[in-house]
Amino acid sequence: MSLSFIASPPPKGRHRRVLSAIIGQKRKHHSCPELQRLDGKRVLVTGGTAGIGEFITRSLLAQGATVTSLARGLSDATDDILHAESIYMDLADPKSIVTAVKQLGDTPFDMVICNAGLVSKKAEISPSGYEKTFSVNVLGHHILYRLLMQKKMLVDDARLVMTSGDIYIMENECSADIPFDGTSSTYSRSKLGNLWQVRELSKRYPNIHPIAVHPGVVASGFAGSKKGFLAWLRTKQLVSEEQGSHSSLIGATQDLPRGSYWHNVFGLVDLPESDPGCDTSGSSKLWDQLESITAPYLQACEVKPTGK
Template identity: 30%
Template sequence: MKRLEGKMALVTGGSRGIGKGIALRLAEEGALVAVHYGNRRDAAEDVVHLIEEKGGQAIAIGAGLETALGVKQLVQSLEEALLSHTGDNRFDILVNNAGIGTSQPFEETTEESFDELFAVNVKAPFFLVQQALPLLRNEGRIINISSGVTRIAFPHIMAYNLTKGALNTFTLHLAQLLGPRGITVNAVLPGIVDTDVNASWLHTPEGQKYASEMSALGRIGQPSDIADIVAFLSSSDSRWVTGQMVDATGGSHL
């Protein structure tokens, strides 16, 4: 039996990059995956089709996460989709992956861009968990996608880094709060991963050399490297792991 057979999962920002890899992996493990997207409906539907072609189950759900209203709409859409597909409005796994993946240099950061980063990367996960908790089953799983920048200094993207530090703190306290319900809460901290967000600089000889030499393992991270960790944290195999920040940087800057 697959590890997530009969489970329902929501992956925010699941239409591309790390989120896409996570959605595919959880579906491979047997979960029905709600693939959330912000503006890329076609990309999310492509992920759903990929999952279905492999015999899995998935649905695409769209909602902007820049405002509390968008978060509310996401929860409502999730509940409606689950009722339609399963007859039950509850789910088991929440992966907070959606986020703005970079920021301006410290000296150039504006109040507007700072607020937007925190709205999507911190405020949205906070209120999504708050509003989705009544639907999340006991013994459920919450996985927050943080970043290795909470351990490794990259001051040129400082505002972004601050949002991931906040997400780590959220993870720790949420794990304590939800422990009585048997819900585990963990964060995964990727390093440099080969996604479209990084493609412009990573797919150059200099970028390849820089990124691969950063890791103790001598290569660049792939979405599947992160997705496999999330699959473990989503399963019963991780039942005794909660409140942890799982470094997934390939041993960068040890």
């Protein structure tokens, strides 16, 4: 079935919007059309060896792309079965990101898929000195793509796909200074931050094609639920990890506008000005903060921050 790329507004109301994305999700989920051949394309995927990331990697490899995964968990299957290069990287540790980027070689990437993420259940401070969920989901990816940009490792009009999540609608702010205040709130803020990153990238770097995606609510997060409501939710409403990979594949390969937001149920979303994702002041402040934190690591990789 062909996809529509005509943007439409999401359901009104925060709770209604979240519920609309879950109930009936399996039958309303948008699947990625059959991919064209990707021979000669080089793709970088964070967390590309497990979960949703593994299915992203498999789909791209099947069409001839050369895929490199940056992940904490290095599996023998990556090279032997997936035939993808795998490099160790911990998004919570900026020094690890710098080390990983230095191992990527000089050939630019056509696509970067920022797929890896963390749902922290307790207050933790990462090696970066900031709350861990923020460090992994927001700061770590910012350091990564800024290093790639500075080292000229992205082709002109490279796709940069950022995994956000519609749960962001429950929050209004994202900052490195906010401490852990519960799993849901902390994670939701990080997903708002991811959407803001795409907005700022689109505004500041016209030679990059950034897209934010919502993969859907995936059943694997409720794997321990055997009875009751959560079991019904897991088996009847939530999508699989393979289905969850489709939003990133759509973002990476389909004709979506720069800076747009693709939702696995709603499709291309036209966010109203009142939406937290459209808070230009908040996104600009976050960007400036990320740039300030990132500057020393850009210097450590023997490049100078350009700053915009």
